[in-house]
Each structure stands twice: as C-alpha cells, then as structure tokens.
Amino acid sequence: MVKKSGLRRIKGGKTLKIDLELESDIIKDIIISGDFFAYPAEAIEELENTLKGTSIHDLRNIIIEFRKRVTLVGISFKDIIELLDDLINS
Amino acid sequence: MKWRLIIDEGDVYWDMAVDEAMLLLHEEGLTPNTLRIYVIKPSGVTFGYFQRIHDAINIDYLDSMKIDYTRRLTGGGAVYHDMNGEITYSVVADIDDISWDILESYRIICQGIVYAIEEFGLKAQYKPINDVLVNGKKISGSAQARKKRSLLQHGTLMYNTDLDILAKTIRVPKEKMLAHGIKSIRERVTTLALELGYNPGYRRVINALINGFKKALDIELERQKLTPMEIRYAKRLVGKYRSREWIYKR
Numbered sequence: 263m264v265k266k267s268g269l270r271r272i273k274g275g276k277t278l279k280i281d282l283e284l285e286s287d288i289i290k291d292i293i294i295s296g297d298f299f300a301y302p303a304e305a306i307e308e309l310e311n312t313l314k315g316t317s318i319h320d321l322r323n324i325i326i327e328f329r330k331r332v333t334l335v336g337i338s339f340k341d342i343i344e345l346l347d348d349l350i351n352s
Numbered sequence: 353m354k355w356r357l358i359i360d361e362g363d364v365y366w367d368m369a370v371d372e373a374m375l376l377l378h379e380e381g382l383t384p385n386t387l388r389i390y391v392i393k394p395s396g397v398t399f400g401y402f403q404r405i406h407d408a409i410n411i412d413y414l415d416s417m418k419i420d421y422t423r424r425l426t427g428g429g430a431v432y433h434d435m436n437g438e439i440t441y442s443v444v445a446d447i448d449d450i451s452w453d454i455l456e457s458y459r460i461i462c463q464g465i466v467y468a469i470e471e472f473g474l475k476a477q478y479k480p481i482n483d484v485l486v487n488g489k490k491i492s493g494s495a496q497a498r499k500k501r502s503l504l505q506h507g508t509l510m511y512n513t514d515l516d517i518l519a520k521t522i523r524v525p526k527e528k529m530l531a532h533g534i535k536s537i538r539e540r541v542t543t544l545a546l547e548l549g550y551n552p553g554y555r556r557v558i559n560a561l562i563n564g565f566k567k568a569l570d571i572e573l574e575r576q577k578l579t580p581m582e583i584r585y586a587k588r589l590v591g592k593y594r595s596r597e598w599i600y601k602r
Contacts, residue, residue, distance in 0.1 A: 269525055274481070277525050279407065293602055295404045297429035299481070301454060301498050303401055335454055336427075336481055 263290060266349045272298075276336035280345050287317050298336035305332035318350050353449070357573040358388040359558065364396030364420045364433065365593040366586065367440065370578065372425050373585035374444040375497060375504040382581060385445040387565050387573060389558050392433035392440055396420035397521050399430035400495065404602050406523075413520050421521075422593045423601060426495035426506065428482060430522040437512035437543060439557050441465075443505045443565070450503060450569075458482055458496060460568065461505045465492045468509065468557070468564030474547050482507070489542035511544040511557045 266282045276298045283291035292313050300306050309328050316324060322343055329339050362370070367390055377383035399408040401424055408430040414421050433440060443450075443461050451457040458481055465484045469476035469491065477485045484492035494507025519537040545551040566573060578586070592598045 271525070275483075276481075279404065279525075281404075293404065295402050295407065295602055297400050297403060297408075297427065299427035299454075299496065300402065303425075303427065303497065306402060333454060 266352060268345050268349045268352070270341060270345050272337050272341055274336060278337045278341050278345060280342070280349060282346070282349050284318065284350075287319065289313050289316055289318060289321070294342065296337065298334065301333045301335070321346055321350075353385070353571050355445075355569070355571045355573055356384045356386040357562065357575045358386060358578060359390070359575065360388070360578070361391040361393045363394060364392050364398060364422055365590050367392050368398065368422055368424060368593045369586040369589035370582065371442045371444075371504055371506055372589050373582050374442070374578075375425075375499060375502055377579075377582055377585060378444045378446075378502040378504075379499040383444060383579070385449060385571075386443070387562070387569075387571075388442045388444070389561055390440050390442075391435055391554065392438070393435040394420065395435040395517075396422070396433050397430060398422060398424045398433065400424060400426065400428040402427050402602070403430065405600055407525065408523055410521055410523055417517075419521065421599070423599050424495060424506075426497045426504070428493065428495035431493060431508050432513065432518040432521045433508065434510070434513040434517065437510060437514060437545075439509050439511065439554060439561060441507055441509070441561055441565070443503075443569075445503060447498065447501055447503050454496070454498075455480060457503065458494065458505070461496075461565075462492070462494055462507070464561065464565035464568035465494075465507065465509055466564070467567045468560040469544070471560040471563060472544060472548060472552060472556075474544070484509075486542055486544075486547050489540060491542050491544070491547075509544075509557060509561065510541070511554065512551045513543050515541060515543070 269279045278296045281293040466476040482494045496505040
C-alpha cells in the first residue's frame with residue numbers, strides 16, 4: 263500500500279488537496295479536500311466512492327463523466343486530474 | 353419584496369443548526385426569504401464542508417482554550433467567530449429571487465456587506481468568489497449551499513476580531529503562505545476597528561448590515577422570530593453539529 267498526498271493552490275486563491283492510497287494500480291482510498299465549493303455538495307463524496315476500487319488508468323474517464331453532475335467553484339476538474347496525475351507519477 | 357429579519361445569538365452548533373433548518377424548510381416552502389443576523393456566543397470556529405479538520409484548524413489550541421468548533425454545511429475555509437468582534441449573517445432565499453448563476457449570486461449577496469462597510473465611510477471591494485476586502489485586506493468571507501430551489505449563504509463581517517487568536521485557531525497551508533509571501537495575518541486580514549481607528553460596536557454593525565442587505569437585495573425587512581417548526585428542526589439538527597462523526601467527517 264502506498265500513501266500519497268498532494269496540495270495545490272489554485273489561481274483565485276482556493277486550495278485543493280488530494281490524499282490517495284494505492285495498491286499497485288488500484289485506488290484503495292481517496293479524499294478530495296480544500297476550501298472550494300461544489301454544487302451539489304454530496305457529489306464530491308460520490309466521486310470519491312466511485313473512484314475507490316478502480317484502476318488509476320480509468321481515473322480520467324470517470325472524472326470527466328462526473329463533470330455533468332456537479333458544478334465546482336474555486337477549483338476545476340482539470341485541477342483535480344492534474345493533481346492526481348502529479349501524485350500518481352510522483 | 354418583503355423579507356423576514358431575524359436577529360439572535362447562540363453557540364456555534366445551534367447557529368449552524370438554525371441555518372440548516374431554515375434552508376431545509378425554505379426548500380419545502382415553509383420558511384420565507386430571510387436575512388438572519390447573529391452573534392456566535394461563546395466565540396467559536398467553523399470550517400468548510402470539504403476541509404480536512406487537521407488541515408483547517410488547530411484542534412489542540414481550540415481544546416485548550418475551550419473554544420467550540422464545528423464543520424459547516426457549506427464549503428469554503430475556516431472562520432474564527434469572535435463574539436466580541438464579529439457578526440455573522442445568513443441569507444435564505446429562493447434561488448429565483450437571487451440568481452441561478454452561482455458566481456452572480458455570491459456577488460449579489462456579498463454586495464450587502466460592501467454597502468454595510470460603506471456606511472462607515474470606508475471603501476470596500478468584492479473579490480470573487482466569496483471575499484470582501486478593505487484596503488486590499490480581507491474583512492469578510494461567505495459560503496453558499498444550494499438545494500433544488502433554495503439557497504443559504506452565510507458569512508462573516510469582522511469589526512473587532514482578535515486577530516492574534518484568529519491566527520492561532522486557523523491553519524493556513526504552507527503553499528498558501530508561500531503564495532502570499534511571508535506576510536503576517538495583520539497584513540492580509542483586517543477589521544472595521546483597525547480601518548476606522550475605533551471600535552464601532554456590534555449594534556452599529558448590525559444596523560449597517562441591515563441597511564446594506566436592504567439595498568443590495570432591494571428588499572424590505574420585517575423583524576420576526578424563528579417559527580416553532582424551525583426551532584424543532586434546529587433542535588433535531590444540533591446533535592449532528594456537536595457530533596464527532598460530523599466534525600471529524602474528513
């Protein structure tokens with residue numbers, strides 16, 4: 263099990279943090295946190311739950327699919343994908 | 353349009369429960385559009401729905417000082433609500449009456465704070481998404497939650513907050529510090545008292561907020577009390593805001 267954690271300051275002032283637990287290519291746990299806004303709020307936990315148990319290779323598609331269901335304010339899905347890429351490749 | 357005005361005070365758990373109760377009941381058509389102005393008493397800390405508690409606040413300091421803290425229903429960052437230096441507001445309304453555009457709705461409601469500050473002869477500036485600045489320093493922050501047809505926006509106006517305590521209660525990520533340069537909290541945050549050179553006192557601040565929101569939202573206000581149903585809902589919700597499960601949710 264590998265634990266990774268990354269933080270990114272987003273243009274405009276908000277902060278995005280992702281904590282990741284990986285077992286080889288599988289996401290065991292993920293927490294997306296920070297001082298941003300999401301509408302509806304429940305969508306962030308839904309996204310985390312959807313990502314748990316999936317392969318890191320499917321991340322991008324799952325997140326892109328989620329874009330239709332939630333409006334992010336202060337951060338973007340691109341920020342989430344980029345930070346995840348940084349973490350996975352680190 | 354006539355809205356209801358509520359002015360009250362309570363501890364941080366009760367206050368968060370009342371705001372959520374009003375939002376839930378507004379969604380059901382059972383609470384009217386409301387401006388609520390309140391003092392969180394005793395002083396407390398709230399932090400954003402999506403924040404990890406250990407990243408957001410200094411739990412050891414808060415516990416040692418016996419300062420209450422809880423997670424909000426709304427996103428955003430951590431706030432120190434100084435009972436002798438900060439007024440909290442909440443707006444509960446039909447999204448139709450504000451704006452379906454999220455950023456626009458923040459701007460419209462935050463304009464109430466801008467007008468309130470201008471009542472003291474100061475210049476204030478709305479900084480998207482959710483801040484109001486005076487002389488380039490943050491004096492107010494807000495956060496909004498939405499249901500299908502109703503919104504709740506609550507936020508803060510600091511008039512005499514103890515910034516030394518504020519700095520000890522809230523954690524700022526290293527990256528954010530670096531981006532700001534190694535600036536002290538006093539270079540980034542301000543209060544009405546610091547800008548005016550005197551403490552205007554909570555009564556004047558409350559009156560300024562009432563006038564500010566009337567102007568920004570183009571509404572009339574009628575002072576009323578929470579309904580028995582709102583109090584019943586809030587009593588049901590207050591346990592959540594006190595619970596370890598909610599506070600340590602992430």
